[in-house]
Amino acid sequence: MAQSITTLTSANFDETIGSSDTPILVDFWAEWCGPCKAIAPVLAEIATEQAGNITIAKLNVDDFGDIAMRFNVMSIPTLIVFNKGEVAKRLVGAVGKGKLLQELAEFLPNSH
Amino acid sequence: MAIHHKVLIIGSGPAGLTAAIYTARAGLLPLVIEGEPSSTSDQPGGQLMLTTEVENFPGFPEGIMGPELMTRCREQAARFGAEFITEKVTRVDFSSRPFRAWVRETEYSADSVIVSTGAQSLMLGLPEEPRLIGHGLSTCATCDGFFFRGQEIAVVGGGDSALEEAQFLTRFASKVHLIVRRDALRASKIMQERALANEKISIIWNSTVSKIHGDDKVAGVELTNTQTGATSELGVTGLFIAIGHRPNTDLFKGVLDMEDSGYLITKPGSTYTNIDGVFACGDVQDHTYRQAITAAGSGCMAALDSERWLEHQH
Structure with missing residues (x-):
């Protein structure tokens, strides 16, 4: 079963980040951003394949600009990985699946 | 074992997708290795993916959003049987036939190759x-x-x-x-x-x-x-x-003839490169016009050149 991608809002952001048992990757995106659309399928695949290892979540910067500002997001897509509630990694710009998995390797179990 | 196709298209901007539409309609079942997501124009769909309104593409009197235009071209190619792989080619070998291309460890082979890798934005080159x-x-x-x-x-x-x-x-x-x-x-x-x-x-x-x-x-x-x-x-x-572009030709250094600036050289009035059976179209070989419509036009030329060339093999 495909694991769904968590949708974050101002109402659940802190709670979700703070209480996540796994590292959580937050995709800061917007409807009008082409590269954001291009990586959406990549993130969906990773959400399914890595279910239980990493949580994939998305935050619409149009709707929740205050949260984007809190994390100094000035370019989208920006992907921020939170581990135990702390910012553990930040990636700016769209990348392919191979490159993204490399960047996320430190958060994933060694499964080949 | 390599995965074999009659036509391999590398790149998926207006040139590559037009070549895909034409070769697919000709029943050649092309494989398009379309590139991978990026925030530069070196991505599936090409430079138009980073633009807004396209006002000068014939047939859209009200204008059309660049990404929308490219999505439609891709659907049109897929409708006629073009196959897509959302990866970047990492290596090519055009020294013998069939021609070969790799995405990391996966090997693809083809009787004919159409290169339409386009161009990407230049940076200023400052250390910061x-x-x-x-x-x-x-x-x-x-x-x-x-x-x-x-x-x-x-x-x-x-x-x-x-x-x-x-x-x-x-x-x-x-x-x-x-x-x-x-x-x-x-x-x-x-x-x-x-x-x-x-x-x-x-x-x-x-x-x-x-x-x-x-x-x-x-x-x-x-x-x-x-x-x-x-x-x-x-x-x-x-x-x-937004200071201009450089062609995405690193992959073809020492393989295909190119100008000092990196643009591929094609035989005037055609899309033939120095290697028989390998064709180039779009911005990767054009630093003069660089329009979506000229790229699409040369993509059509590459498809027809490739089709006719294939007919004369064997």
Whole structure:
């Protein structure tokens, strides 16, 4: 079963980040951003394949600009990985699946 | 074992997708290795993926959004049986037939190859660029303009893309400085007129950006006058780069004939490269016209050249 991608809002952001048992990757995106659309399928695949290892979540910067500002997001897509509630990694710009998995390797179990 | 196709198309902008539509309709079941997501124009769909309204593509009197146009071209190719792989080719070997291309460890082979890898945005080449990209420095106005609401920002460049970006950014920014190397704009007349008429755009002539200030985000730029060498400071919180493109031909160095600038060389009036059976179309071989419609046109030429060439084999 495909694991769904968590949708974050101002109402659940802190709670979700703070209480996540796994590292959580937050995709800061917007409807009008082409590269954001291009990586959406990549993130969906990773959400399914890595279910239980990493949580994939998305935050619409149009709707929740205050949260984007809190994390100094000035370019989208920006992907921020939170581990135990702390910012553990930040990636700016769209990348392919191979490159993204490399960047996320430190958060994933060694499964080949 | 290599995965074999009659036609392999590398790249998926207007040129590659038009070649895919034509070869697919001809029953050649092309494989398109379309590239992978990126925030530069080196991505599936190509440069149009980073633009907004396309007003000059025939058939769309109201204009069409660049990404929408490319999505439609891709669907059209898929409808006739083109196959897509959303990866980047990592290596090619055109020294013997069938021609071969690899995506990391996976090998593909083809009787004929169409190269349509396009071009990507040039950066300024300043050491602070990698640190500040995504922190006020951007190559994608449509992605990042939103974050500069009410701020004073700058665009570097004097061509159509620079003017389009400047124009677009005035939706958000309080002021957009256009930093132009010469004392004239390269852009088309209609774009120039629009920019000059826009009160929010002010042009700084004969200048280049020599330094970008800021530790964790852009906090201004140093300009150098190209005539006098004098430096000055410009207080902006955002900097957008649109100074031109370079062809995506690193993959073909030493394999296909190219100009010093990296553009592939094709036989005049055709899409033939120096290797029989390998064709090139779109911006990767065109630094003169560089339009979506000319790219699409040459993509059609490459498809027909490839089709006819294949018929004469065996």
